[in-house]
């Protein structure tokens with residue numbers, strides 16, 4: 001990370017948090033997120049991932065330490081103010097859907113911006129179009145399928161256009177097509193310069209799409225670095241009950257069977273090139 | 287704003303005489319306090335009943351959580367004062383507040399000091415039919431779950447600009463919908479899930495769950 005001059009969008013300095021019942025959910029957390037970064041947070045259940053993102057918009061306030069967003073200390077800012085900058089999409093869409101129709105659900109999210117009626121309508125139409133939800137416009141949000149309700153919950157945050165987007169386990173229970181939609185969504189949000197933070201248990205997803213990964217255990221950060229390095233580290237993976245990416249598992253099996261030169265293959269493309277060379281080499285021998 | 291006051295009904299392991307007592311005794315205690323609160327409509331007797339609860343709360347080391355639960359009731363208390371003063375009298379309004387405080391405190395003491403698992407045990411040892419004991423303790427078991435869910439719903443709504451504080455009574459009531467509707471929907475969903483899970487293990491086996499644990503040993 002050679003971004004010495006540029007200040008991070010989010011700076012977390014030595015924070016910790018204990019719930020009122022005494023559970024110490026976060027300990028000595030230090031982090032920097034830069035503008036436009038795409039970051040994964042991984043770790044066992046109960047590691048403190050959700051607690052960490054709850055601190056970003058003030059839902060919980062650190063017991064000690066400070067968080068700066070856009071270089072401003074957030075401790076005295078209200079949740080309402082912070083939620084305009086940091087949009088958090090939680091795991092369960094049914095924790096927020098309550099309106100009579102899909103359209104009103106979006107409008108509820110836009111209420112706090114003091115926009116005119118026409119502008120609200122315009123933004124609503126735009127977001128429904130972007131999320132392919134136009135056809136459900138007048139339907140009750142409670143009659144949507146699991147994937148569509150998740151889409152609607154996501155749309156109801158993205159319509160607020162926050163500069164930092166945080167997802168709590170977005171790929172959980174999604175089918176391949178829904179995951180593809182999600183991948184396209186983060187790509188297009190990233191083009192707009194958004195900083196995106198994603199909590200996930202999905203190793204293949206993280207390996208393929210997230211450049212940087214933070215591993216958490218017991219309320220602490222145990223490693224923070226390039227995903228390809230972090231997720232290929234057997235020792236770290238064991239500690240956090242994850243599994244190695246398939247490409248790494250394949251490499252290890254090849255190594256055990258005498259293919260020692262496969263050591264550094266990290267991506268599918270590198271593997272294909274290697275195999276292609278091997279085949280060429282062999283056939284030239286015959 | 288948080289729904290921390292719901293913690294006032296969450297069991298927490300602590301060491302006190304009150305925690306060690308038989309759950310049945312505590313249930314009886316809460317019921318007696320509730321009935322006696324309903325028997326009186328004057329300030330003086332209700333006040334003394336209320337005061338008599340305080341030493342028990344202190345013995346149980348429950349003061350902090352109890353204060354939180356009372357604070358959480360402040361909206362309801364204002365509501366009761368306004369309605370009762372308008373339609374009855376101020377003294378009646380104050381008496382009614384003591385009545386609510388007694389009932390909430392008595393049950394808060396019960397919920398705070400009884401482990402959900404012990405509660406099922408004690409009902410069965412009272413020869414209450416297994417099905418009733420089971421559903422009752424199941425409902426009891428879900429109190430903390432629903433409290434957590436309520437907090438998660440509040441978090442999700444606040445993350446899209448929802449604010450709890452609103453001016454005016456009508457607005458305040460309207461403002462509860464974004465919280466109550468998801469809470470009800472999620473509770474119904476969970477009820478269906480639990481029912482499905484239970485149906486799949488029918489018939490209920492009366493012998494396996496609780497038979498070797500004697501409550502009396504713990505006193």
Ligand SMILES: Nc1ncnc2c1ncn2[C@@H]1O[C@H](COP(=O)(O)OP(=O)(O)O)[C@@H](O)[C@H]1O
Nearest residue numbers: 019021023025044045046047048049050051052
């Ligand atoms: N509202 C709460 N009250 C008390 N403890 C909590 C609460 N929410 C989470 N915890 C505890 O904090 C720890 C971290 O939880 P969480 O941040 O949800 O982990 P993760 O999202 O990584 O699964 C866990 O031990 C959990 O039991």
Ligand SMILES: [Mg+2]
Nearest residue numbers: 049050051168
């Ligand atoms: Mg979580």
